[in-house]
Amino acid sequence: MKIALLGYGRMGKTIEKLAENRGHSIVYKTSSGLKEDELKKADVAIDFSIPEAAFKNITTCFQHQIPVVCGTTGWLEKYDEAVKICKKENAAFIYASNFSLGVNLFFELNTQLAKLMKKFDQYKVDVEEIHHTKKLDKPSGTAITLTEQILANSAYTNWELKEENTSISEKTIPVTAKRIEDVPGTHIINYASDIDDIEIKHTAHSREGFALGAIIAAEFLKDKTGIFTMKDVLNV
CATH class of the missing domain: 3.40.50.720 (NAD(P)-binding Rossmann-like Domain)
Known part of the structure; x- marks a missing residue:
């Protein structure tokens, strides 16, 4: 080819x-x-x-x-x-x-977890992504895909890039984007309650x-x- x-x-x-x-x-x-x-x-x-x-x-x-x-x-x-x-x-x-094969499997897992968690509104979801300092867009396209999957399968209505000391409304998914040298890509979905947290994570080791x-x-x-x-x- x-x-x-x-x-x-x-x-x-x-x-x-x-x-x-x-x-x-x-x-x-x-x-x-x-x-x-x-x-x-x-x-x-x-x-x-x-x-x-x-x-x-x-x-x-x-x-x-x-x-x-x-x-x-x-x-x-x-x-x-x-x-x-x-x-x-x-x-x-x-x-x-x-x-990435692993990320696309992670997409499927994220969708299924969002469907399951929809019934349990005591858990609040947030999305975090970490990439190398040369990545131009923020948040990453992968983080946006993950967030949109949650929106399609939950009661949340929109997402917002969370900056320091900013407040996010209850129906908004906060997305945190970090830039750290030489990080190929890490994505974390966290459902947090007063009692416990449920988290899924994908970490790339290379490009x-x-x-x-x-x-x-x-x-x-x-x-x-x-x-x-x-x-x-x-x-x-």
């Missing part, structure tokens, strides 16, 4: 190494701008760029019928528009806030889990058309 890497930072370099180990070739990589003649050599594109570049990267791929796997977060106000363009161009697209999941998604997406998710890739 011939892969274009759109965004060649630390994640892009990890994807390159793992993809080549799986027998794929990287035919184009960029961290600034697109050379469409080079892009067209690819069977599939993997985008781990920056929020400001993601939409243009993705839609340019659609125009050339190049399937796109996107793990860039912070651009989702344009997601619905991207989906429309994908369908119009008869292209293929997978977006995930996190491609390789995210990178491998993106490559597996690209392998799934090649030669397909349509909009897919990691639930389709992992059949969960």
